[in-house]
Amino acid sequence: MEHNLTLNKLPVGSQARVSGLLSHGRMRRRLLDLGLIDGTLVKSIYSGPSGDPVAYEIRGALIALRGEDSAQILVQS
Amino acid sequence: MGLTKASTGIGALDQSESIQRTHAGERLIALAGNPNVGKSTVFNALTGLRQHTGNWPGKTVTNAQGVHRRGETDYRFVDLPGTYSLLSSSVEEEIARDFLCFGGADAAIVVADATCLERNLNLVLQTLEITPNVVLCVNLMDEAKRVGITVDLEALSKKLGIPVVGTNARKGYGLEELMAAMESLTGGQIKTAPVPVRYTPVIEAAVASLQPLLEQHLGEKLPSRWAALRLIEGEETLGRRILEGMNLDEEGEGALLKQVAAARRSIVDSGVEQAKLGDVVVRCIVLMAETIAGTVCTVPCRCRERDRKLDRLLTGRLLGLPLMILLLFGVLWLSIAGANLPSEGLAFLFNQLEEHLDRLFTYLQAPLWLHGLLIQGMFRSLGWVVSVMLPPMAIFFPLFTLLEDVGYLPRIAFNLDSSFKKAGACGKQALTLCMGFGCNAAGVTGCRIIDSPRERLIAIITNSLVPCNGRFPMLIALIGILLAGQVSQGLGSVLSALLLVGFLVLGVAATLLASRLLSQTLLRGVPSSFTLEMPPYRKPQIGQIVIRSLLDRTLFVLGRAVVVAAPAGMFLWVMANVTVGESSLLALCAGLLDPFARLLGMDGIILMAFILGLPANEIVLPIIVMGYVSGGALVEVGGISQLHALFLANGWTWVTTLCTALFCLFHFPCSTTLLTIQKETGSLKWTAVAFVLPVMIGMILCALVAAVGRLF
Numbered sequence: 001m002e003h004n005l006t007l008n009k010l011p012v013g014s015q016a017r018v019s020g021l022l023s024h025g026r027m028r029r030r031l032l033d034l035g036l037i038d039g040t041l042v043k044s045i046y047s048g049p050s051g052d053p054v055a056y057e058i059r060g061a062l063i064a065l066r067g068e069d070s071a072q073i074l075v076q077s
Numbered sequence: 078m079g080l081t082k083a084s085t086g087i088g089a090l091d092q093s094e095s096i097q098r099t100h101a102g103e104r105l106i107a108l109a110g111n112p113n114v115g116k117s118t119v120f121n122a123l124t125g126l127r128q129h130t131g132n133w134p135g136k137t138v139t140n141a142q143g144v145h146r147r148g149e150t151d152y153r154f155v156d157l158p159g160t161y162s163l164l165s166s167s168v169e170e171e172i173a174r175d176f177l178c179f180g181g182a183d184a185a186i187v188v189a190d191a192t193c194l195e196r197n198l199n200l201v202l203q204t205l206e207i208t209p210n211v212v213l214c215v216n217l218m219d220e221a222k223r224v225g226i227t228v229d230l231e232a233l234s235k236k237l238g239i240p241v242v243g244t245n246a247r248k249g250y251g252l253e254e255l256m257a258a259m260e261s262l263t264g265g266q267i268k269t270a271p272v273p274v275r276y277t278p279v280i281e282a283a284v285a286s287l288q289p290l291l292e293q294h295l296g297e298k299l300p301s302r303w304a305a306l307r308l309i310e311g312e313e314t315l316g317r318r319i320l321e322g323m324n325l326d327e328e329g330e331g332a333l334l335k336q337v338a339a340a341r342r343s344i345v346d347s348g349v350e351q352a353k354l355g356d357v358v359v360r361c362i363v364l365m366a367e368t369i370a371g372t373v374c375t376v377p378c379r380c381r382e383r384d385r386k387l388d389r390l391l392t393g394r395l396l397g398l399p400l401m402i403l404l405l406f407g408v409l410w411l412s413i414a415g416a417n418l419p420s421e422g423l424a425f426l427f428n429q430l431e432e433h434l435d436r437l438f439t440y441l442q443a444p445l446w447l448h449g450l451l452i453q454g455m456f457r458s459l460g461w462v463v464s465v466m467l468p469p470m471a472i473f474f475p476l477f478t479l480l481e482d483v484g485y486l487p488r489i490a491f492n493l494d495s496s497f498k499k500a501g502a503c504g505k506q507a508l509t510l511c512m513g514f515g516c517n518a519a520g521v522t523g524c525r526i527i528d529s530p531r532e533r534l535i536a537i538i539t540n541s542l543v544p545c546n547g548r549f550p551m552l553i554a555l556i557g558i559l560l561a562g563q564v565s566q567g568l569g570s571v572l573s574a575l576l577l578v579g580f581l582v583l584g585v586a587a588t589l590l591a592s593r594l595l596s597q598t599l600l601r602g603v604p605s606s607f608t609l610e611m612p613p614y615r616k617p618q619i620g621q622i623v624i625r626s627l628l629d630r631t632l633f634v635l636g637r638a639v640v641v642a643a644p645a646g647m648f649l650w651v652m653a654n655v656t657v658g659e660s661s662l663l664a665l666c667a668g669l670l671d672p673f674a675r676l677l678g679m680d681g682i683i684l685m686a687f688i689l690g691l692p693a694n695e696i697v698l699p700i701i702v703m704g705y706v707s708g709g710a711l712v713e714v715g716g717i718s719q720l721h722a723l724f725l726a727n728g729w730t731w732v733t734t735l736c737t738a739l740f741c742l743f744h745f746p747c748s749t750t751l752l753t754i755q756k757e758t759g760s761l762k763w764t765a766v767a768f769v770l771p772v773m774i775g776m777i778l779c780a781l782v783a784a785v786g787r788l789f
Binding site for chain 2: 021026027029031032035037038045048049050051053055058059060061062063065069072
């Protein structure tokens with residue numbers, strides 16, 4: 001079963017594929033440079049002591065994103 | 078922490094340092110790569126320079142350069158800031174891109190991480206669009222092997238059309254092959270045939286329509302394909318730069334811009350919005366990187382399990398923060414407990430040496446004033462600086478570097494990010510704060526890793542709220558005085574470390590509060606987006622760490638302190654011995670400052686020491702000592718107990734000690750830091766804010782403590 005959600009809603013330990021970016025400008029470019037194009041597999045690995053930020057595995061690298069920023073990333077799980 | 082002569086010395090102030098060949102035969106090589114792929118390690122190994130390396134992204138913030146000699150040829154390497162891409166517009170990416178485009182390099186080495194090749198290929202492909210003369214250095218091969226990742230270098234070389242060399246720069250493995258490839262490439266023995274990134278047919282057609290005209294104007298300066306893409310994308314500053322390079326007259330420029338507009342229109346007409354054009358371009362590159370990596374790499378599905386376990390512990394909800402404090406405590410405790418004995422040993426040595434020098438002066442029948450100036454003034458200041466400052470530094474630095482080398486610093490940033498977010502600041506500020514522990518000037522320069530100008534200013538202004546290495550030993554000494562005679566030595570060092578952790582937590586808390594204050598007043602705004610890469614944990618190179626941190630940091634910082642302490646000691650001796658009317662100049666100045674200093678719980682001598690210590694915080698404590706003893710009573714160079722006795726004799730109470738420690742933590746940044754702030758912000762106003770803010774915090778806290786102290 002497929003459903004759409006934003007990356008910040010993805011529970012720690014699960015994975016999903018990117019279906020779109022809502023962020024714009026410099027951040028959009030940075031996310032694309034990290035390889036977050038449509039169809040990219042993203043895995044939520046662990047969250048910080050207060051639950052934010054969350055570290056995601058993206059194309060073999062571990063990248064931390066704040067909730068505000070991961071809310072701008074659409075994924076399908 | 079980047080604390081080297083280059084980053085904190087006089088040269089650091091010369092930002093526009095031009096990079097060029099020193100002689101005609103020299104070959105200029107750019108060193109590019111993603112952050113944290115061991116680029117600086119490769120650079121150091123090749124040039125023998127000691128560019129400080131750290132296991133966290135964004136280490137190299139200035140263009141370091143060094144020369145490697147091979148046979149008869151010199152290769153001048155330029156270490157560019159680590160970047161993920163050459164397309165977005167962060168300061169670092171601009172520096173790297175501009176050097177590759179306009180820096181006139183003969184060739185480039187792109188350093189890539191074997192454990193994360195796919196992401197790294199993005200930069201490789203982009204670099205190949207700018208220059209065909211590239212050698213790919215796939216670094217960290219040993220680490221890839223350890224986690225079960227294999228890279229077929231030969232296949233990769235065929236796919237990319239450029240030489241590819243596998244290295245393990247930390248051990249020096251593969252560097253000979255790298256230089257051999259570089260030699261053949263720059264010598265013309267091999268020609269590369271870089272694979273072009275294929276874009277969508279519409280984009281390709283638009284690019285092709287511009288290429289003939291661009292080729293005519295650009296000649297050999299830039300590849301027309303790359304220039305066409307950038308002009309169509311329409312990023313303004315870069316577009317301007319490309320146009321300027323062509324030296325067109327008004328008419329020619331008009332004609333070109335018209336063609337660019339037509340090419341852009343053809344793309345928009347096909348249904349791709351102008352705003353999304355960049356997306357399409359990046360997507361093509363990323364997909365190509367994915368395809369190439371997919372054919373040359375094998376990645377096991379469960380690698381990095383150990384890292385994940387460690388991270389769950391070190392960044393965990395329950396243990397993340399307590400473990401962080403515990404680690405900090407451990408480092409500080411070792412520094413304090415370990416420093417006692419060497420401190421006393423050094424003091425003993427200096428006293429012995431002084432006796433010999435005394436005899437020499439008597440033998441030479443040198444005048445008394447000369448003996449006073451050189452021995453009591455200069456030599457004794459030196460003795461104090463070295464014996465009190467050196468041992469804690471020499472222990473603290475290697476330990477701190479160890480944490481850095483292992484890869485713990487980004488975890489600190491990760492743990493503290495939510496606090497920085499609440500303060501309206503960037504999570505990477507935790508990294509620049511850690512750099513500040515080494516040297517505030519280096520910390521300020523390091524703030525370049527923060528993209529948002531607002532958050533960068535906040536980080537710059539608040540950087541000196543954490544003690545740099547110049548202030549650590551002073552804090553340790555003051556805490557020692559506070560506890561002297563109260564507890565046994567073993568327990569004392571534990572308590573000292575605890576108190577020091579307290580001071581550091583206070584510094585971090587002040588940083589957060591001040592950041593929040595700035596976010597709500599002078600630098601209003603909401604926290605902007607950022608990404609933080611968490612590099613894999615790496616086995617530290619212990620031998621190298623000890624040597625590097627001793628040579629690069631400790632001795633350098635000490636050298637700076639000594640250079641300032643010697644003349645300051647002489648100056649003080651003169652002030653103490655030149656009398657106006659009844660009292661010495663020193664007493665007069667201190668007397669002037671005294672009433673105000675008393676309000677802050679200190680005395681005139683202490684406040685004067687802070688002012689005279691502007692060039693280097695390391696000398697504040699020695700100046701206080703000199704101030705007290707230069708009048709008459711002689712005090713030998715000694716440890717904490719001698720200090721305690723001397724300060725007691727000069728009326729110190731626990732209030733004085735505490736206020737001095739607080740003011741040490743919160744006062745104006747040293748002159749090097751101020752100059753660096755001025756350079757980085759380009760603004761006297763923000764430099765002034767960075768000067769006033771910590772002083773205000775210090776004065777308020779000291780006045781409060783002094784007021785409370787008077788109640789008892």
